[in-house]
Amino acid sequence: MSTRIRRNTLADGREILLFQDADSPTAPLAEDDRPAEPRPTGGQLRFDLLTGEWVAVATHRQSRTHLPVAAECPLCPSAPGRPTEIPVADYDVVVFENRFPSLGPALGEVTADPRQHFAEAASESALTAPAHGRCEVVVFSSAHNGSFADLDPGRARTVIDAWANRTSELAAREGIEQVFVFENRGEEIGVTMNHPHGQIYAYPFVAPHTVITSARAVQHRRETGRPLMGDVLAFERSSGERMVLESAHFSAFVPFAARWPIEVHIVPHRQVLGINDLDDAERDDLARIYPEVLRRIDGLYSTPTPYIAAWHQAPVNCEDRSAEWMHLEITSPRRAENKLKFLAGSEAAMGAFVGDVSAEETAARLRVATLAHVDGRR
Ligand SMILES: [Zn+2]
The missing domain is CATH 3.30.428.10 (HIT-like)
Structure with a gap:
């Protein structure tokens, strides 16, 4: 058995994928009729010479959504007169490209260790790279309240299939060195949206x-x-x-x-x-x-x-x-x-x-x- 998937593109060019539960009727195609806003340009990677680690700098993320109430939640289904990030009236599990990504949207290789470049020409440019990669949001349910713990086994299975699909597909993209699937839950640890969801970071390097x-x-x-x-x-x-x-x-x-x-x-x-x-x-x-x-x-x-x-x-x-x-x-x-x-x-x-x-x-x-x-x- 494999989870059915429908794919489309949001108004600004971001990919969206709808994953359906085994017993779910076929989902409508997500048609985004919002005006296309320009996507933020990618951030920067800066190399820490002392540890050999890349640090991502994404200043455009300061304007991202912070703890919206349910009526303004961008992860809830769209309703007439209230378009959200997910342009369907209902869904099971949805994955889409993060509007405020720390990495991407551009893809490409990043030098594993630019220490040699720096040794040849001690400059800021030798230690800087575009923040290539990809950040995705994985929404577990169309219900605003709840958590992964509340999911029945059928829905949890759909989420697992979505993670598996993204792991395979992102690993095959140019320059991706590691696919990190994760969930942060709780305002105490900096979660900015309560709607049950997780994230995926596809790094252009192996994480420290x-x-x-x-x-x-x-x-x-x-x-x-x-x-x-x-x-x-x-x-x-x-x-x-x-x-x-x-x-x-x-x-x-x-x-x-x-x-x-x-x-x-x-x-x-x-x-x-x-x-x-x-x-x-x-x-x-x-x-x-x-x-x-x-x-x-x-x-x-x-x-x-x-x-x-x-x-x-x-x-x-x-x-x-x-x-x-x-x-x-x-x-x-x-x-x-x-x-x-x-x-x-x-x-x-x-x-x-x-x-x-x-x-x-x-x-x-x-x-x-x-x-x-x-x-x-x-
Ligand atoms: Zn919501």
Whole structure:
């Protein structure tokens, strides 16, 4: 079974894709009759010589929409006299190019390490590149209120199919080195729109975190002949102390060295490089276990918990495909009903985390957490 897709172009030239649930009637084609506004010109990448990392600078994003009320939400369906970003009266799952992208819309190669250019001619231009890439918005539902945790398995499956489609298609575009699928939930962590949605960044470089984890995975594979995540998975499953949930094809656990007050990794039992490599049975299974993990996180406190859900997929041109293993990391800074962890000197400046709670304790709480005590909240 594959999710049906309809494609069109918004008035200003941005791509829009409508993904339909298995039992959904055929969606009308999205026809955008708004006047075409000029698209913002792309931002800039600046190279940090000290760390070897690209930093994206996108000053045009200052004017983006901030916490609109439902009647002004750009992610709700269009209604007569009120066109939104999604020019249909109803939809299941929609993906479209971000109107205020940090990367793109232009695509192209970016030098991996311009240190040599700088050594030859110490200039600003040697350390600057156009912010190539692509930023997309993934809308989970036409309903303004709710969250990924509320999605039924059929809808969650459609979202997973949309992520898989975007991972494959964006990885094939010029200059794309990594496809990052993620969701930020909660005003506390800077979310500017409450309508349930996630995002995709297609980077023209390998993200700094992935540079580190990929190198370690490659080294482990070379030294042991085994993929590193396979060993981590075996370690967590045999210990069981930090396990939250286990299904046929996935394990959800709090990692041994958790950095955040709430941190859960969801790892497929089979080695895959990206969401697009998951088969039908694995996608259906993920569509059940992922919302269940989120519901348990929401069950810890009396109000919804802010979180970041980040898909760690293999880089497009990774050094050793046999070393990579895609997984999801959900993290939250919430450490009590009314307390958030803020990144202080050691974390922010040195990247050295100091945890507040033990991984075993968090896992024990998540194993028994339910939404029973907060029924009626939603
Ligand atoms: Zn909305």
